[in-house]
Amino acid sequence: MSIIKELWLAIVAIFFITIVASVSIYGATTKQYVEEQLYAKNIDNATMLALTLSRLDKDPTSLDLFVMSQFDLGHYARITLKDANGDTISDYRQPIQNTTDTPRWFATFFSPNVSPGVAQISEGWGQYGTVFVESDISFTLASMWRATYRLAIGILLIALLAGSTGGWLLRMILRPLDNVVYQAEAFQDLRFIKLKVPRTLELKRVVNAMNFLAEKSKKVMEEENNRLDLMRYKTQFDDESGLANRDYFISTLKGQLAFRDIQGTNCIFLIRFTEEQGFLRIPATERKRRLRQLASAIDKTLQVNHHSFSDSRVARLQKNEFVVLLTETHDASIIAYALYNVCTEIFCNQNDPEIFQSVVKLRADDTFSSVLMRADTMLNEAQSTELAFPYIDSAVMRNESSEEEKAWVEVLTSAITHSKVETFNYPVLNMDRKVIHFQSWAGVNIDGELRQSGYYTHWARYLGLLPQLELTTITFLIKYINSTNSQSKYAFLCSEQFLLDNEILAQLYYQLNANPNAAKQLCFEVRESTATRFPDAFKLFCNTLKVKECGVGLKRVGESFSQLINVQELGLDYVKIDSGFMADIENNLANHAFLRGFCSLAHTFGIKVYADGVKRSDQQQLFTELGIDGIVSHIEVIEHLLDD
Numbered sequence: 001m002s003i004i005k006e007l008w009l010a011i012v013a014i015f016f017i018t019i020v021a022s023v024s025i026y027g028a029t030t031k032q033y034v035e036e037q038l039y040a041k042n043i044d045n046a047t048m049l050a051l052t053l054s055r056l057d058k059d060p061t062s063l064d065l066f067v068m069s070q071f072d073l074g075h076y077a078r079i080t081l082k083d084a085n086g087d088t089i090s091d092y093r094q095p096i097q098n099t100t101d102t103p104r105w106f107a108t109f110f111s112p113n114v115s116p117g118v119a120q121i122s123e124g125w126g127q128y129g130t131v132f133v134e135s136d137i138s139f140t141l142a143s144m145w146r147a148t149y150r151l152a153i154g155i156l157l158i159a160l161l162a163g164s165t166g167g168w169l170l171r172m173i174l175r176p177l178d179n180v181v182y183q184a185e186a187f188q189d190l191r192f193i194k195l196k197v198p199r200t201l202e203l204k205r206v207v208n209a210m211n212f213l214a215e216k217s218k219k220v221m222e223e224e225n226n227r228l229d230l231m232r233y234k235t236q237f238d239d240e241s242g243l244a245n246r247d248y249f250i251s252t253l254k255g256q257l258a259f260r261d262i263q264g265t266n267c268i269f270l271i272r273f274t275e276e277q278g279f280l281r282i283p284a285t286e287r288k289r290r291l292r293q294l295a296s297a298i299d300k301t302l303q304v305n306h307h308s309f310s311d312s313r314v315a316r317l318q319k320n321e322f323v324v325l326l327t328e329t330h331d332a333s334i335i336a337y338a339l340y341n342v343c344t345e346i347f348c349n350q351n352d353p354e355i356f357q358s359v360v361k362l363r364a365d366d367t368f369s370s371v372l373m374r375a376d377t378m379l380n381e382a383q384s385t386e387l388a389f390p391y392i393d394s395a396v397m398r399n400e401s402s403e404e405e406k407a408w409v410e411v412l413t414s415a416i417t418h419s420k421v422e423t424f425n426y427p428v429l430n431m432d433r434k435v436i437h438f439q440s441w442a443g444v445n446i447d448g449e450l451r452q453s454g455y456y457t458h459w460a461r462y463l464g465l466l467p468q469l470e471l472t473t474i475t476f477l478i479k480y481i482n483s484t485n486s487q488s489k490y491a492f493l494c495s496e497q498f499l500l501d502n503e504i505l506a507q508l509y510y511q512l513n514a515n516p517n518a519a520k521q522l523c524f525e526v527r528e529s530t531a532t533r534f535p536d537a538f539k540l541f542c543n544t545l546k547v548k549e550c551g552v553g554l555k556r557v558g559e560s561f562s563q564l565i566n567v568q569e570l571g572l573d574y575v576k577i578d579s580g581f582m583a584d585i586e587n588n589l590a591n592h593a594f595l596r597g598f599c600s601l602a603h604t605f606g607i608k609v610y611a612d613g614v615k616r617s618d619q620q621q622l623f624t625e626l627g628i629d630g631i632v633s634h635i636e637v638i639e640h641l642l643d644d
Contacts, residue, residue: 007170015159023152027110030144034112038135042117046133049079050119053131058123064090067131075139078116080132089129094136102145110144112137176203183210191546191571192217192605217568217605224601225562228594232558235590238316241291244559248580249315249323251588253368255579255613256325264454266362267332267396269324269339270317270375271298272383273353280319290346291316297342298322303533305335307461310495311529311556313580317372320353330458332359333397336390356382357390359397408459411446412469420445421473423480424452425490428610430630431620436610437489437523437551439632442473457495466497467504474522478511481518491523493555496530499537505544512548523551523573532560542570555612558598572607576632579613586622599627 049070053063063081067090071079078093116134120127176198186193192214195207236248244252256266273279280287295314302312302324310328317323324339326332336359343355358378362371374393382391415421422445425438443450460466470492477490498504512519524545531538531554542552554561557575561567577598581591599609610630611623623631 004170004174007174008167011163011166015163019152019155019159022155023148026151027106027144027148030147031110031112034137034140034144035114038112038114038137038140039117041135042114042133043119044117045074045076045135046117046119046131049133050121050131053081054122054128058128060089068092075136076133077136078132078134081121081129082132083129084127093134102142106145106148107141110148111141173200176200176207180206180210183207183214186569186571187213192568194569214568218566220604221568221601224597228597228601229562231590231597232594235594240288241295241316241322243295243322244313244315246315246317249313249317249325250368251583252313252315252578252580253325253371254583256327257362257366257368257371258579258583258613258615264328264452265330265332265396265458266325266327266454267329268360268362268371268375269326269336269390270358270360270372270379271322271324271339271343272318272356272379273320273343273347274356274383275320275353277351277353279353294322294343294346297346298324298339301335301338301342302326305338306496306533308335308458310457310461311527313559323375328454328457328461329396330462332361333390333392336392340390354386356387358382359390359392361393361395363395405463408456409463409465412444412456412460412463412465415444415446416465416468416472419472419476421469421476422450423473423477423490423492426632428491428630428632431624431628435488436608436630437491440473440477440490440492442470442492444469461495461497464497466495467501470494470498471504471507474508475511477522478515478518481521482515486521489521489523489551491525491551491553493525493527496527496534499526499530499534499541505541509544509548512545512550516548520549523553525553525555525576528554528557528560528564528575528578532563535564535566539566539570542572546571558594561598568605572605574608574610574629575602576610576612577628582611582613582615585611586616586619592626595626595628599629603627 049067053066056062056066067079067081070076071092076092076094079090080088080093081090082088114134114137116132119131119133121129121131179195179198180203183193183195187210194211194214197204197207197211236244238245253268279290282290295316298314302314306312308330309326311326313325315323315325326335329335336357340355340357343357347353347355356379358375360371360375360378378391378393381387422443423440424443425440427435428437428439430436442453444453444456445451446456456469457466460469474492477492480486481490512522524541526538526541545552551573552571553574553576554564554572555576556578558578558581561575564570577595581595585591585595602609608629609627610632611628612632614631
């Protein structure tokens with residue numbers, strides 16, 4: 001039972017005891033007062049009656065008639081006349097008759113016990129007899145009940161008024177307690193959040209202690225992140241430009257070619273500046289400043305055009321070459337010209353090098369060397385002809401007509417309206433080769449063929465239909481879970497546009513509320529880059545989903561995890577390491593050190609770590625040593641693991 005209910009029960013009990021005590025004290029006091037007053041009245045009535053009877057003739061019949069008349073005229077319970085010998089001359093009495101309004105229990109406990117009034121009747125100088133008079137207490141008892149009832153009602157009304165006022169004050173006083181409970185529950189889920197310190201002394205001490213623990217956890221997270229960043233920076237980054245180095249980019253490209261959706265428009269943008277002007281021979285400090293200026297300009301251009309692709313990677317391949325990898329790209333030519341223009345703006349001074357650029361699309365049969373060779377060949381051709389604009393692969397450089405756009409609108413709108421969606425479900429296995437959950441990729445039925453997300457995502461994003469399409473897919477998953485009574489969990493990757501669409505999120509939360517059992521079997525993922533770019537929206541997304549008992553994870557993790565603000569407060573269930581870290585993992589000792597430290601940090605906060613893009617099935621011992629909890633792989637490796 002909550003402390004609020006206990007306090008309310010205590011308040012109700014106090015009010016009840018107060019009412020009972022007040023009524024009892026009032027009833028007992030009134031009873032004593034009435035007994036005294038009625039006893040005095042009985043004595044007065046008996047004295048007056050005795051004086052009257054003393055003046056009358058002492059004929060028994062006359063005396064009896066007189067006593068009878070007095071009894072009938074007054075409100076008496078009993079009048080008894082006895083002679084000097086104790087013999088009864090007259091005896092008139094009536095039982096106490098309570099009114100229907102007076103409860104029997106009240107009469108039992110509070111009926112006045114009044115002694116009769118006694119007076120002597122004289123005859124000359126002698127004593128004739130004695131008269132006994134008792135007043136009728138029925139009316140008095142009824143009056144006592146009415147007064148007591150009004151008192152009880154008055155106290156009850158005061159109690160209700162005081163209770164409502166006290167309840168409001170109690171909520172005000174205990175409002176910080178709800179926050180303390182929320183903080184404690186968050187700690188239980190390994191979400192180390194901080195609270196504003198309340199004014200209540202006891203709660204203040206508790207919150208201060210818990211805030212200290214939250215601050216300590218944040219400090220641990222920041223220190224470990226900084227250490228891991230430094231370790232990764234030394235091995236995976238170019239010091240002059242601050243961008244990823246060639247080795248790291250090659251690993252990323254290998255992962256892209258091996259495990260990403262080959263139906264998507266994934267592009268390589270290769271940028272080269274000439275060496276003839278001697279730029280690379282200028283002082284190191286100036287060269288570093290200019291190169292970082294160029295890298296920053298490229299990054300800002302990608303941020304401006306972030307709605308045109310799903311993910312990006314930027315690296316320095318050679319001393320005078322930069323490369324950009326974009327996935328699920330729309331309008332690649334527009335991005336190419338934007339990058340070319342910003343680079344020429346940076347290198348616009350006299351004696352600055354010239355800029356050349358090539359753009360190629362990744363093909364299904366490409367290897368990392370073949371795609372880079374193709375981009376390099378195009379770049380050499382552009383440089384030899386002194387091409388003053390990007391040299392773009394014909395597979396990317398296509399004019400999208402209004403008819404094509406209209407056709408895509410119809411296809412995607414129909415898929416949303418008629419729920420022409422399914423999912424490609426790939427199992428995520430733990431080290432014991434048991435299924436943790438299924439990675440669900442959206443598929444849309446287009447012209448009778450189920451297409452993977454890369455085929456349509458860039459168009460859905462461009463047309464503003466991606467959030468609705470993802471919601472339709474999640475709805476399909478919920479219906480699938482309900483109809484099949486599946487006990488498995490399903491993880492769905494949400495786009496940046498989905499995360500930022502409040503109307504779509506409201507519809508999602510409504511469906512989760514309407515299907516609480518299915519909600520417990522759903523996990524929602526967001527790319528690390530998206531969570532880093534929109535930390536407030538991601539935090540709200542996490543908090544809302546945790547209330548609905550959904551799982552929350554990050555995908556393509558590793559490059560900017562340290563930039564995620566207050567990750568210890570998010571309550572992440574798991575993260576999926578980017579496949580770029582898995583390329584040649586058995587030989588990459590630098591990645592070993594990074595992954596071992598990352599897994600240790602994640603486990604400290606109750607976060608599971610899954611390796612994305614595993615190519616081989618014989619690396620279980622290595623993953624166990626590194627601290628990895630599960631693997632996400634392509635279907636051939638999964639089938640091999642399950643067969644084993």
